[in-house]
Amino acid sequence: MKYSHVRAYGLATMVVAVVTQAFAPRVEAQRGGPGGPPAPITPRASAPIDLTGQWVSLVTEDWRYRQFTPPKGDYGSLPLLPAARKIADSWDPARDEAAGEQCKAYGAAGLLRLPTRVRISWQDDAALKLETDAGTQTRLFRFGPTRADAGGTTPAGERTPGGDWQGASSATWDYPQAAFAGRGGGPAPGGSLKVVTVRMRPGYLRRNGVPYGAEAVLTEYFDRLDVPGGDSLLVVTAEVVDAEYLATPYWTSQQFKRETDTSRWQPTPCAAR
Amino acid sequence: MRNARGLVCAALVVLSATLIGQAPQIPPAPTGQAPAIDLSGYWAPVLHEDFMERGPGSEIADYGGFPINEAGRLWALSYDPSRVTLRHHQCEAYVTPYQMRALGNFRMWEERDAHTQRLLAIHLWAQTTEGHRVIWMDGRPHPPAWAPHTFRGFSTGQFKGNALIVQTTHMKSGALRRGNGVPQSDQATLTEFFVRHGDHLTNVTVVSDPVFLSEPMVRSNDYYRQPVDPGAWLYACDDGEQILDRPDDAVPHYLFGKQPYVREFGTRYKIPVAAGLLGAVTMYPELSSRLRTANETETNALLSPAGGRPSETSKVVGGDARDGNVHILPVRDNVYMLVGDGGNIVVQTGDQGAFVVDAGEGKLSDKVLAAIRTLTNNPIQFIANTSFRSEHTGGNGVLGAAGQDPSLPGSFFVQAAPRGVTGFFSDPSSHATMMAHVNVQVRLQAAGAPAAAVPADTYLEDRRRKFHNGDAIEFFYQPNAVTDGDSLIHFRRADVIAAGDIFTTTQYPVIDVKNGGSIQGEIRALNEILKKTVYRHQGEGGTYIVPGHGYLADEHEVLEYRDMVVIVRDRVKAMVDAGATLQQVKAARVTADYDTQYGVNTGPWTTEMFVEAAYNSLKNGR
Numbered sequence: 001m002k003y004s005h006v007r008a009y010g011l012a013t014m015v016v017a018v019v020t021q022a023f024a025p026r027v028e029a030q031r032g033g034p035g036g037p038p039a040p041i042t043p044r045a046s047a048p049i050d051l052t053g054q055w056v057s058l059v060t061e062d063w064r065y066r067q068f069t070p071p072k073g074d075y076g077s078l079p080l081l082p083a084a085r086k087i088a089d090s091w092d093p094a095r096d097e098a099a100g101e102q103c104k105a106y107g108a109a110g111l112l113r114l115p116t117r118v119r120i121s122w123q124d125d126a127a128l129k130l131e132t133d134a135g136t137q138t139r140l141f142r143f144g145p146t147r148a149d150a151g152g153t154t155p156a157g158e159r160t161p162g163g164d165w166q167g168a169s170s171a172t173w174d175y176p177q178a179a180f181a182g183r184g185g186g187p188a189p190g191g192s193l194k195v196v197t198v199r200m201r202p203g204y205l206r207r208n209g210v211p212y213g214a215e216a217v218l219t220e221y222f223d224r225l226d227v228p229g230g231d232s233l234l235v236v237t238a239e240v241v242d243a244e245y246l247a248t249p250y251w252t253s254q255q256f257k258r259e260t261d262t263s264r265w266q267p268t269p270c271a272a273r
Numbered sequence: 274m275r276n277a278r279g280l281v282c283a284a285l286v287v288l289s290a291t292l293i294g295q296a297p298q299i300p301p302a303p304t305g306q307a308p309a310i311d312l313s314g315y316w317a318p319v320l321h322e323d324f325m326e327r328g329p330g331s332e333i334a335d336y337g338g339f340p341i342n343e344a345g346r347l348w349a350l351s352y353d354p355s356r357v358t359l360r361h362h363q364c365e366a367y368v369t370p371y372q373m374r375a376l377g378n379f380r381m382w383e384e385r386d387a388h389t390q391r392l393l394a395i396h397l398w399a400q401t402t403e404g405h406r407v408i409w410m411d412g413r414p415h416p417p418a419w420a421p422h423t424f425r426g427f428s429t430g431q432f433k434g435n436a437l438i439v440q441t442t443h444m445k446s447g448a449l450r451r452g453n454g455v456p457q458s459d460q461a462t463l464t465e466f467f468v469r470h471g472d473h474l475t476n477v478t479v480v481s482d483p484v485f486l487s488e489p490m491v492r493s494n495d496y497y498r499q500p501v502d503p504g505a506w507l508y509a510c511d512d513g514e515q516i517l518d519r520p521d522d523a524v525p526h527y528l529f530g531k532q533p534y535v536r537e538f539g540t541r542y543k544i545p546v547a548a549g550l551l552g553a554v555t556m557y558p559e560l561s562s563r564l565r566t567a568n569e570t571e572t573n574a575l576l577s578p579a580g581g582r583p584s585e586t587s588k589v590v591g592g593d594a595r596d597g598n599v600h601i602l603p604v605r606d607n608v609y610m611l612v613g614d615g616g617n618i619v620v621q622t623g624d625q626g627a628f629v630v631d632a633g634e635g636k637l638s639d640k641v642l643a644a645i646r647t648l649t650n651n652p653i654q655f656i657a658n659t660s661f662r663s664e665h666t667g668g669n670g671v672l673g674a675a676g677q678d679p680s681l682p683g684s685f686f687v688q689a690a691p692r693g694v695t696g697f698f699s700d701p702s703s704h705a706t707m708m709a710h711v712n713v714q715v716r717l718q719a720a721g722a723p724a725a726a727v728p729a730d731t732y733l734e735d736r737r738r739k740f741h742n743g744d745a746i747e748f749f750y751q752p753n754a755v756t757d758g759d760s761l762i763h764f765r766r767a768d769v770i771a772a773g774d775i776f777t778t779t780q781y782p783v784i785d786v787k788n789g790g791s792i793q794g795e796i797r798a799l800n801e802i803l804k805k806t807v808y809r810h811q812g813e814g815g816t817y818i819v820p821g822h823g824y825l826a827d828e829h830e831v832l833e834y835r836d837m838v839v840i841v842r843d844r845v846k847a848m849v850d851a852g853a854t855l856q857q858v859k860a861a862r863v864t865a866d867y868d869t870q871y872g873v874n875t876g877p878w879t880t881e882m883f884v885e886a887a888y889n890s891l892k893n894g895r
Contacts, residue, residue: 048434049434056557056558057556057557057558058491058556058557059338059555059556059557059560060338060339060490060491060492060556061322061323061338061492061493062322062323063335063337063338063555064335064337064542064544067337067338067548067555067560067561068542068543068544068548070542071542071543074542076324076325077320077321077322077323077324077325078321079321115557115558115560115561116558117558133558134558174435174470175435176309176310176434176435190309190433190434190435190436191434191435192435192468192470194470221468221470221475223435223436223466223468223475225436225466225468225477227464227479227489228438228440228464230464230479230481230489231479231489231491233466233477233479233491235466235468235475235477235493237468237470237473237475237493237495239473250321251319251321251473251495251497252321252322252495253322253475253477253493253494253495254493255477255491255492255493257491264559266558
């Protein structure tokens with residue numbers, strides 16, 4: 001009997017501890033003070049990592065493809081379907097220029113592969129803005145569901161893939177698995193920004209005309225990794241799923257280094273070559 | 274009891290309402306080293322980046338995106354991929370930064386304490402080269418500077434946020450890029466981040482290499498989770514004869530400025546040749562503007578060492594222990610390496626007296642003796658010298674006087690020995706017997722060393738042997754290596770070779786031409802070591818080599834050192850054959866790709882002295 005008491009009180013203590021932990025972040029988030037109305041926690045306020053600032057590409061992989069425009073038909077490493085090869089093999093930068101389509105390599109699925117500087121800032125409490133000096137592009141990562149009005153419509157009222165190279169992005173904070181399992185206490189020390197982008201205007205995965213299509217879905221994870229005693233890195237792990245042109249999901253990861261000297265920000269227009 | 278149950282029920286109700294009714298909240302932090310992410314399982318690499326490098330291999334002069342310094346660039350330009358046909362290079366594993374980019378499957382699993390279930394380590398097995406990494410999670414420190422290096426290095430990890438952060442030191446030298454010679458030195462350190470997003474694992478590697486990189490090299494590798502064991506984990510390799518009748522002092526390489534394929538890459542892809550050679554700037558958006566100013570003159574200048582400047586100096590920190598203490602490193606079985614008093618010391622223990630190879634510089638002899646006494650209660654019975662150099666014989670007197678050789682009292686030799694001639698035989702019960710090649714004795718006597726510090730038990734020809742403390746110990750004379758009295762001393766059962774200054778990990782070989790040293794002899798001696806070694810697995814482990822200075826090595830370090838000496842010899846020889854003067858050879862910076870590792874411009878043994886020794890040696894046909 002005595003043992004049962006001990007065991008029962010132990011169980012109760014555990015449960016109370018779990019409940020306390022489950023409440024703790026919420027209480028932390030309310031910030032309204034005792035008796036006051038709870039203030040809604042915003043994505044900005046709940047950010048587990050700080051991605052804001054200026055970052056510069058470290059083009060250390062696929063260097064030749066990214067620092068230069070590769071020759072036509074040079075699409076090594078890419079899991080292309082025949083339809084994609086057919087388009088890539090007919091790539092004509094002069095035609096893109098003539099059509100005013102010189103930004104095709106600067107769409108969301110290819111933008112962060114380019115050598116560029118990136119500025120990330122909060123546009124408001126629920127949207128992060130990412131700007132690049134290469135091509136002078138802007139992406140908006142809005143927390144919450146994708147806006148229904150993103151993209152465009154045809155005169156007949158059909159939804160088009162998007163009127164914008166950067167498509168429509170929805171963002172969420174992605175936390176470590178164990179944190180969700182309720183271990184430990186206090187706010188999460190880390191996490192990722194997850195961004196899903198759809199309705200992109202068809203563009204190029206690689207400057208030399210390797211295409212992605214209107215139905216492509218880009219899923220990205222933005223991780224900030226601080227090297228002990230060294231640089232702060234931004235690593236963007238990206239997956240492009242495109243049943244029209246890709247045989248498998250196309251996975252890459254791009255790294256950037258934080259810059260405190262922002263003087264090298266040099267906006268340039270898109271270039272098709 | 275009833276109250277407790279009620280409390281439990283109430284808590285569960287509140288908990289359920291809380292979890293169901295709310296949006297995801299800021300989650301709590303992982304505690305201690307509880308895994309923030311589970312990396313266990315089977316992982317396959319995604320090859321959507323750098324497929325050419327990771328598959329068929331990289332092209333010569335495709336060094337873009339790598340922040341290599343001048344030494345790294347020249348090392349790569351000198352590299353001939355056929356070097357891997359040399360026997361000792363054939364089965365070498367990959368260094369960790371490249372291993373993580375290799376083809377083939379990966380497997381990760383946790384090791385936990387059987388009783389506490391505390392996480393001790395995370396293991397990673399790579400199919401290619403059967404690369405087994407252990408990432409220690411138990412807070413243990415990294416080994417000292419004089420500990421051996423491996424291709425995987427020594428790794429410790431901790432979870433931080435949503436990442437596993439791993440720090441790796443003690444890697445061997447190897448390829449930072451596969452197949453085209455971009456090097457990573459044995460001084461490189463690695464920081465890694467493992468981040469998992471669902472079935473997608475990203476590994477970010479940050480390599481810092483003071484020898485070959487001007488800033489850290491950052492790359493990221495992607496893997497996807499495999500639901501079942503792919504069942505292919507082995508990577509068998511044995512070396513063999515690939516090119517017959519090649520001299521053992523031939524190492525494929527290209528002289529500076531003579532890399533014949535340097536323009537192929539740029540021509541094929543319509544890229545300026547300089548683009549691949551400019552180092553750190555090639556990683557950044559500034560590359561395109563930088564290339565606008567790169568002309569043919571600059572490009573050609575990048576193919577050879579920059580002239581009109583002094584040699585670079587070593588960027589290595591802490592290569593030799595100089596903290597005023599003597600440190601013991603167990604090598605294998607009953608063999609130990611002692612570091613701290615000048616040259617490295619080897620101590621073999623057993624039921625007989627200690628067998629000591631080299632005695633250090635003599636500045637810390639009391640500490641050396643104290644260290645030996647922690648290893649054995651028996652006195653030092655034998656001291657063998659690998660050469661007469663003072664960093665190895667300076668402690669002879671003190672260590673010898675502290676020893677005794679019980680094999681001599683009562684023997685005929687002691688009774689019959691003329692007193693005062695050999696010194697030690699006069700009172701063997703109070704002095705260790707000292708052994709060396711006879712030229713060590715001659716050089717020490719000529720230098721006026723006291724009799725008690727001069728080996729009396731000498732040998733004249735190519736081999737001396739002795740069975741002691743259960744091991745066969747062999748001395749192999751190496752004529753005209755760094756001096757004319759060098760010996761390699763091999764503990765056969767323990768499979769440990771004391772190399773003396775024939776091999777170090779810290780400096781160019783101290784080829785003492787005036788005392789019989791020669792560059793050809795040095796190369797022969799290094800090759801003699803390589804003829805005696807057997808690696809355990811994928812080009813590492815197996816026979817241990819105790820260098821005259823620096824860290825405990827195996828055949829890989831000797832091999833790279835041999836390659837270096839051969840390559841520098843070839844460069845000097847080419848200039849000698851072309852009629853160059855010593856000053857012209859020095860001005861050509863023939864060691865430019867090795868100076869950030871071994872270079873010294875002041876002190877008792879400088880880069881110029883090494884080049885001069887090579888020059889004079891070759892001029893004299895040695």
